[in-house]
Amino acid sequence: MKDQLLTRFLRYVAIPSQSDARATQVPSSKGQWDMARHLQQELEALGCTEIHLSEHCCLTAKLPRTEGVSPDTPAVGFCAHLDTVDVNLSPEIHPQVVRHYDGGVITLNADKQVFLDPAEHPEVLAYQGDDIVVTDGTSVLGADDKAALTAIMEALTTLAKGDTPHGDIYVAFVPDEEIGLRGSKALELDRFPVAYAYTLDSCEIGEVVYETFNAGSGLLTVHGVSAHPMSAKGVLVNPILVAVDFITMFNRLETPENTDGTDGYVWMEGISGNAGTATVTMNIRDHHRDRYEQRKDYIRQATELLRKRHPRAKIELELTDVYANIKDAVTDDNHAAIDHVYEAMKRLGITPKTMSMRGGTDGSYLSSQGLLTPNFFTGGHNFHSVCEFLPLGSLEKAYEMVLTVIELVRDEKKQ
Ligand SMILES: [Zn+2]
Numbered sequence: 001m002k003d004q005l006l007t008r009f010l011r012y013v014a015i016p017s018q019s020d021a022r023a024t025q026v027p028s029s030k031g032q033w034d035m036a037r038h039l040q041q042e043l044e045a046l047g048c049t050e051i052h053l054s055e056h057c058c059l060t061a062k063l064p065r066t067e068g069v070s071p072d073t074p075a076v077g078f079c080a081h082l083d084t085v086d087v088n089l090s091p092e093i094h095p096q097v098v099r100h101y102d103g104g105v106i107t108l109n110a111d112k113q114v115f116l117d118p119a120e121h122p123e124v125l126a127y128q129g130d131d132i133v134v135t136d137g138t139s140v141l142g143a144d145d146k147a148a149l150t151a152i153m154e155a156l157t158t159l160a161k162g163d164t165p166h167g168d169i170y171v172a173f174v175p176d177e178e179i180g181l182r183g184s185k186a187l188e189l190d191r192f193p194v195a196y197a198y199t200l201d202s203c204e205i206g207e208v209v210y211e212t213f214n215a216g217s218g219l220l221t222v223h224g225v226s227a228h229p230m231s232a233k234g235v236l237v238n239p240i241l242v243a244v245d246f247i248t249m250f251n252r253l254e255t256p257e258n259t260d261g262t263d264g265y266v267w268m269e270g271i272s273g274n275a276g277t278a279t280v281t282m283n284i285r286d287h288h289r290d291r292y293e294q295r296k297d298y299i300r301q302a303t304e305l306l307r308k309r310h311p312r313a314k315i316e317l318e319l320t321d322v323y324a325n326i327k328d329a330v331t332d333d334n335h336a337a338i339d340h341v342y343e344a345m346k347r348l349g350i351t352p353k354t355m356s357m358r359g360g361t362d363g364s365y366l367s368s369q370g371l372l373t374p375n376f377f378t379g380g381h382n383f384h385s386v387c388e389f390l391p392l393g394s395l396e397k398a399y400e401m402v403l404t405v406i407e408l409v410r411d412e413k414k415q
Contacts, residue, residue, distance in 0.1 A: 012149055016031045018084050019084075054186070069166065077371075079171070080152055085144065144384065167409060200375070214287070237312045282299070321368070326364055
């Protein structure tokens with residue numbers, strides 16, 4: 001199975017599909033259409049039904065339940081993203097396979113002197129004896145998230161042979177996850193009618209994530225009063241100074257660079273201005289819903305205070321919720337979705353590593369829409385870097401996880 005998975009993975013990463021944060025349309029790049037159309041053909045060949053590629057490049061399909069399985073069996077979904085991240089590296093991916101890794105330094109690129117050195121990346125030592133897929137030192141590997149596409153598509157291929165009974169299975173492959181979950185926001189949820197779903201979009205074997213940030217963005221706009229400096233006294237209101245006053249009202253210890261674990265923050269991530277107008281953009285993040293709301297309240301209060309201090313400036317504030325903590329979507333009816341992940345790991349001899357993610361996944365957006373979507377590992381390491389690597393043994397476990405979760409869903413007792 002490892003070689004089958006490898007062949008599929010190499011096929012997927014050979015299709016460049018970086019997303020482009022500067023684009024305004026979804027999908028943000030042509031390569032994601034290529035990736036989606038390729039997968040669409042594979043889903044057709046498997047005999048999937050309800051195959052749909054939307055105008056926003058969201059690919060959905062169903063593998064219908066096998067005969068004899070109760071129609072009461074919950075439908076389960078698997079979600080992965082089509083894009084790879086743009087971190088100023090080559091969009092073309094030329095992976096290399098290290099067979100039976102011996103624990104030494106891996107030369108990724110001799111010309112450019114790029115290495116995967118266990119002295120800097122001791123995590124690689126856990127995979128001695130395994131086959132490892134690495135980059136050529138010029139790009140990411142794209143295991144984020146093509147290892148997920150590989151595990152899910154290989155599992156569907158196994159099930160399509162018809163030897164293992166299963167309920168209805170849906171897939172949703174979406175673009176532009178890396179540039180703000182834009183693809184999952186464009187997903188038509190009635191084409192993904194499942195009781196709950198899973199994303200495979202996290203790193204090393206064992207990782208489980210169903211706690212993510214609540215996330216919002218803020219935009220403060222200050223309109224000042226401009227005047228010629230020779231006659232500005234008592235007239236001019238400098239919007240840049242008003243914006244700076246706003247920023248100084250925030251706790252400098254509650255910032256991304258000063259927090260970790262489940263401590264939240266407000267990140268002042270952009271400021272621009274001229275004599276007439278200044279804007280401040282900010283990101284609000286907190287795992288705890290109440291503290292997240294308190295942070296938004298504080299921003300509103302700070303804005304009020306700013307208005308009092310600068311009565312002649314016109315100050316506007318816009319706060320937008322972007323995604324939510326997956327955990328808040330867990331209910332009595334759907335908690336089985338979480339239980340299945342741990343039970344599957346137990347059956348497969350995998351030690352779970354439950355993580356609070358300081359970020360979000362497509363599942364954070366879907367969960368905020370009421371569709372509980374926890375996340376588990378792809379098996380890869382060092383996402384978003386030239387040192388990204390994928391041990392094939394871990395990818396195989398990700399594939400087995402998909403199959404085992406599907407079995408557990410099939411055997412789920414209706415409440
Ligand atoms: Zn990802």
